[in-house]
Amino acid sequence: MINRSLLLKTFILIGFSITIFLFGFFPNLILKYYSSGIYPYISSILRFISSIFPFTIGDIVYALLIGFVLYKIFRFYKKRKSLKKAHRITVPLEVLNFFLILYIVFKIAWGLNYSRPSIIEELGIGDEKYTVKELVMLGNYFVLKANDLKLQQKKISNYSIKQLENSSAIAYQIMEKKNSLFRYSNPCLKAVLNPWIVSKAGIEGYYTPLTGEANMNTNLPDFVKPYVSCHEIAHQLGIAYEDEANLLGYLTASNSPDLNYQYSANYEMLRYILFEIRIKSPEDYKILYDKLSTGVLADFKTEKEFWRKYNGEMFGYMDTAFDSFLKLNNQKKGINSYQDIVIWLWNIHKNKLKV
Incomplete structure (x- = not known):
């Protein structure tokens, strides 16, 4: 006979999951009661707890969760013939409940x-x-800006993860004075446990929702790190979509008093803009590319060689997988949605460019 308490638990979890799913169809309620309501407290508490540990605990938590699921599946498969009919239903229900709880959390x-x-x-x-x-x-504006900032740089700081955390927090504090959306309490930026694997997968950084940690690939070229840290912190603030995290990362890093942050932000945005121009007007792309200073071109080369060194063919596979993930999360344009950042950059700067 099936365990009634287990069955009741399953129905409750399914009901709760459906309720949360349906809640997602009301964006304004989400913003009022969740994103601007309870989420800032949840994320701040998670960051406070996670910051106690000097290493990223999110990777460990995920490893344990995956190990637990694999263990349950293996155990069920091994004993499937000896299990009674009721138990053959019980085990799948337990696994279902586990994933439902994970979804809710x-x-x-x-x-x-x-x-x-x-x-x-x-x-x-x-x-x-x-x-x-x-x-x-x-x-043209971003080419000139990147060239100028590169010229002003006396040296590229080799930031430690703690320095990135502190400098990025300061940059967010500056932006908070303009808009409360940038409020960032209990900073928590971590280095990934294995930057080699992360680099092979083509990942610059990632956010761990269950622990509230923003994780950095410390193998990245130094001139990329400031912007990436600000981008990942944007996810901590509840900015889920990548294009919007790009925007917050740019606004924050470009307004930092640190020249390295300003250059990192403008360099990254220049890459998106040049990519768009290369598609729409290859002739203009060539003209702009020729305007890039030796220093900026050297950084393009350094970054390209970095990914070639680690990536190989893996980057293409990961790119496809990530594209699918974005589409599953309502970002129907997939990787192309990143180019929304170019539209927003135009709207931010158009008044000064039209003068």
């Missing part, structure tokens, strides 16, 4: 942020589309 800890309205309205940024001519104007 993920959604409450962070995942509901996928359903919040776009942060563009909160930041007062328009979404006017640009022409090719305007895109080239934007590209």
Whole structure:
């Protein structure tokens, strides 16, 4: 006979999961009661607890969860013939309950942020589309900006993870004075446990929802790290979508008093803009590329060689997998959604460019 308490637990968990899922169809309620309501407290508490540990505990938690599921599946498969009929139903129900609990915890800890309205309205940024001519104007602006910042750099700081955490927190404090969306308490930036594996997978950094940790690939070239740290912290603040985290990362790093942060932000945005121009107007792309200073070109080369060294063919596989993940989370344009950042950059800078 099936365990009634287990069956009741399953129905309760299914009901709770459906309720959370349906809640996601009301973005304004999500923003009011979750993203701007209880989530800031949840994330702050998670960061406070995680910051006690000098290493990333999220990787360990995920490893334990995967190990537990594999153990349960293996144990069930091994004993499946000797199990009574009731137990053959009990074990799958236990596994189902485990995943339902994981889903609920993920959604409450962070995942509901996928359903919040776009942060563009909160930041007062328009979404006017640009022409090719305007895109080239934007590209020229970022080329000159990157060249100038590179020229001003006396040296590229070899930041420790703690220095990145402190400098990024300061940059967010500056932006908080302009908009409360940037409020960042209990900073918690961690180095990934195995940067070699992460580099092979083509990952610069990632957020761990269950522990509230922003994780950095410390193998990255030094000039990339400031922007990536600000990007990952944006996820900690409840910015779920990658394009919006790109925007917050750019706004924060580019307004930092640290020249290395300013350069890192403008360098990263320049890559997105040049990619867009290369597709829409290859001739203009060539002209702009030729305007890049020796220092900026050297950084492009360094980053390219870095990924070639670690990636190989793996990057293509991971890119496809990540594209699928984004689509599953309502980002229907997949990897192409990243280019929304170019639209927002145009709207941020268009007034000064049209003068």
